[in-house]
Amino acid sequence: MSVLVIGGTGTTGSRLAALLPGARVATRTPAAPGQVRFDWDVPATFEGALDGVHGVYLIPPVGVVDPAPVVESFLAQARLVRRVVLLSSSAVPESASGMGALPALVRTVPEWAVLRPSWFMQNFTGDHQVAAGVRDGEIVTATGDGRVGFVDAADIAAVAARALTDPVPHNTEHVITGPEALGYSDAAAIISDLTGRVVRHRSVGAEEMTERIARSVPRQFAALLAGLDEDIRAGAEDRVTTTVEDVTGRPARSFRAFYQDFLSRTPAA
Template sequence: MADVLVLGGTGTTGRRVVAGLRAAGVTPRAATRRPREPGQVRFEWTDRATHADALRGASAVYLVAPIGEAEPAALVAPFLADALDAGVRRVVLLSSSAVTEDTPGIGELQRLVRAAPEWAVLKPSWFMQNFTGAHLVAQGVRDGEIVTATGDARVAFVDAGDIAAVAVRALTDPGPHNTEHVLTGPAALSYAEAAAIVAAHLGRPIRHRAVGTAEFAARLTASGMPEEFAAVLAALDEDIRRGAEDRVTPAVEQVTGRPARSFEAFVRDEIASR
């Protein structure tokens, strides 16, 4: 296989996909706005000239849509046209379990990707890694109070490492997957239950406070998020409250041959060890 272009190559899943491709003997190109290391290439969604350079000689693409765009298809469609013209045959899209083809804006990406000769759509549930780093949930962990509009509904949080492992298989397997993979962890938890697990490992109180959808959207906007995108994310929390994410799938194990990582193991290894 020729090189694989990994968009968001330094991000949460992208850097793990890059590492997995290297371990599989495939040369990755990590697309980033500011390449600093060997194997990284410059990529700007709004600068089409960078698309051609990044795509040259690549046979497959791991596609992470532009962050913060409520209508990303306007940027992604020209890129995919460039990719197919450059000889890319396989495209693996990182989507979301909350997104369907009919979802306004971001749902259009799934239709675009199916135009590739070989494709896969990864639809993970909410990331376990949201509890770390710069995410608002992670800030809630640090503050002792996680705020969402999910009520007491459950989410089968999934580890980014498991998402990346599925992506690597979808990018490198001899035969194309040509399907969607709904990816979850092994158990569904409410944010209150997840907060209790984190609190037990950290040895300090952490609680979940449920707010209304409008209030949550306002909090996201106040954090610096564009208003339109904040409304999209708040609506996803509302979907969770209605039960949309309360299910577990075997997809991670079916594709990779190993069980999905549990939230307890994630907290023990990634949070409590810091």
């Protein structure tokens, strides 16, 4: 099956593309063989990216409160596509509009899967706001003592690869977590232990969190993200599944193992 990986240079997409030799990597700025231009804001790029494609890894547009109309338009053009694997989130319930409307759209395709991962371990590295907090020695969230089944993006990609290539379509939703649920204070303690540098977690209210996030994204989207923190505080993400092992045959990676590996690949300051 020829596969189009939307967001193919991103966190999960790049890892998935590495598992699927010959996959077509969709990106706004193609710069390498196998990459094709794709931009959710430019519908004229849809047709070329879909040419000859039979499977799609679908990452909806980032930072858009209601991506359903543009995703519906894209799927309407995907006439030859038999299988779609949607990257959603465990934090997004199904609904009539917004992100929650996307699973219903995907289920109109003959073969499908909806991936609903918990929060990424990669948020503690790179350019994410949590990662900036790690570097500053203080992670700030509105999650309180709520726990999260943080998951490695590589494990999400492994599940996606099977969902795209298994002979029998999955036609189901996969809630994907790591092997343990941790509070941000627990994660900070693990990072402190591995690095020898004190990292703490400070919880704030949703309004303050909205203001902090709105420094880098539109306020409406910042409020949505702060609301997800409040859901964590209330226990919405305090769960662990065996999806990674059930689908791939190997267990999900722990947060300690993930961060230890990250440190081993990071040049010393």
